[in-house]
Amino acid sequence: MSGLNIGIIGCGSIARQRHAHEYKLNPNATIVGFYDFDRSRAESMTLDFGGKVFDTAEELISDSSIDAVSVCAANKYHAELTIDALNAGKHVLCEKPMAISLIECEAMVNAAKKSGKHLLIDQNQRLNNTHIKAKQILESGELGRVITFQSTFSHKGPESWSADKSANTWFFKKDAASFGSLADLGIHKIDLIRYLVGGKVKEVFSAMNTLHKTFPDGTPIEVDDNSVEILTFDDGTMGTVTTSWTNYGEENNSTIIYCEKGTMKIYLNPKYSLEIEYLDGKKTHYEIDRMQQNDDAQQTSSGAIDTFVSAILEDKKTPLDADDVIDSMRVVFACLDSSEKRVPISLT
Numbered sequence: 001m002s003g004l005n006i007g008i009i010g011c012g013s014i015a016r017q018r019h020a021h022e023y024k025l026n027p028n029a030t031i032v033g034f035y036d037f038d039r040s041r042a043e044s045m046t047l048d049f050g051g052k053v054f055d056t057a058e059e060l061i062s063d064s065s066i067d068a069v070s071v072c073a074a075n076k077y078h079a080e081l082t083i084d085a086l087n088a089g090k091h092v093l094c095e096k097p098m099a100i101s102l103i104e105c106e107a108m109v110n111a112a113k114k115s116g117k118h119l120l121i122d123q124n125q126r127l128n129n130t131h132i133k134a135k136q137i138l139e140s141g142e143l144g145r146v147i148t149f150q151s152t153f154s155h156k157g158p159e160s161w162s163a164d165k166s167a168n169t170w171f172f173k174k175d176a177a178s179f180g181s182l183a184d185l186g187i188h189k190i191d192l193i194r195y196l197v198g199g200k201v202k203e204v205f206s207a208m209n210t211l212h213k214t215f216p217d218g219t220p221i222e223v224d225d226n227s228v229e230i231l232t233f234d235d236g237t238m239g240t241v242t243t244s245w246t247n248y249g250e251e252n253n254s255t256i257i258y259c260e261k262g263t264m265k266i267y268l269n270p271k272y273s274l275e276i277e278y279l280d281g282k283k284t285h286y287e288i289d290r291m292q293q294n295d296d297a298q299q300t301s302s303g304a305i306d307t308f309v310s311a312i313l314e315d316k317k318t319p320l321d322a323d324d325v326i327d328s329m330r331v332v333f334a335c336l337d338s339s340e341k342r343v344p345i346s347l348t
């Protein structure tokens with residue numbers, strides 16, 4: 001296979017700013033076309049990135065010229081679109097959160113296995129160079145064992161990013177989004193912590209609430225806008241993940257890992273994306289990259305599209321493979337369960 005033909009379903013912010021943009025920059029990918037419920041959004045994409053407008057998702061998925069599909073639709077549709085595309089013999093890069101139930105996530109992984117096609121989930125934080133460097137340092141053992149961690153993702157909310165920039169966005173509606181900040185932002189940090197710390201999360205204790213966001217008529221949104229999670233790994237390592245859609249200041253997307261022989265600070269210092277403080281007080285600073293922000297006009301590549309394209313062309317495994325990301329979703333669903341029942345939940 002020399003180059004890939006791509007179809008994109010869902011033509012909102014992530015499709016425009018990351019998927020289409022990064023496919024256009026990839027010499028091995030050509031965009032064949034777009035589909036969106038809102039035809040004008042698909043049309044606008046063709047003007048900027050080429051390709052044609054499809055009339056339905058089925059038409060795009062069954063187009064024999066298309067090798068691979070990006071699923072950039074609302075959360076509710078991830079599983080159905082992904083499974084249909086896999087069954088039609090396409091490789092799929094699906095946006096996070098993977099799907100809205102564990103049964104759906106499992107069906108996606110099974111469909112990928114059955115079809116023999118690649119299924120990647122866009123947990124792009126695993127691809128940040130700073131996170132990759134942090135993982136290498138942790139795995140080298142120079143900081144000893146991880147004892148505890150704090151990871152947080154907070155910003156002013158999806159209504160400032162979504163194609164529909166209003167408090168009526170689908171992100172606030174249970175039917176389309178299913179989850180709020182915990183799964184929208186927390187999945188990134190839960191997945192990152194699993195990636196960095198390694199091992200298995202054995203227990204979660206979580207609380208989430210709708211503290212401040214409202215629909216235009218003043219009624220509270222239907223999903224959580226803030227959450228706090230305590231994760232315990234099977235070796236006893238324990239720490240927190242916090243999420244917020246009500247941080248009206250500067251975005252916080254940082255992680256601190258406290259180890260036996262030092263502390264690692266990730267994306268806390270705007271100049272040095274990785275800082276290490278050793279027990280003797282010495283510090284090492286790494287100026288590696290900046291965390292990508294949704295409202296950053298100068299975004300660098302997320303790396304997800306290049307990873308997807310090379311996974312298919314070279315038929316190789318990647319850090320975004322659905323069969324690993326599904327374990328992060330197990331943690332998310334356990335957190336939702338814990339928050340609802342107000343008890344710790346163990347993952348067996």
Ligand SMILES: NC(=O)c1ccc[n+]([C@@H]2O[C@H](COP(=O)([O-])OP(=O)(O)OC[C@H]3O[C@@H](n4cnc5c(N)ncnc54)[C@H](O)[C@@H]3O)[C@@H](O)[C@H]2O)c1
Binds near residue numbers: 162
């Ligand atoms: N990886 C990341 O960091 C990241 C960042 C932002 C959003 N996302 C995810 O990407 C997905 C899309 O988010 P967004 O920010 O682009 O939202 P958005 O509101 O900007 O755009 C969504 C678009 O999809 C269309 N759509 C929804 N369901 C559809 C369907 N079944 N078929 C065709 N079109 C459909 C809508 O009409 C809209 O144009 C969400 O699941 C979100 O969680 C991921």
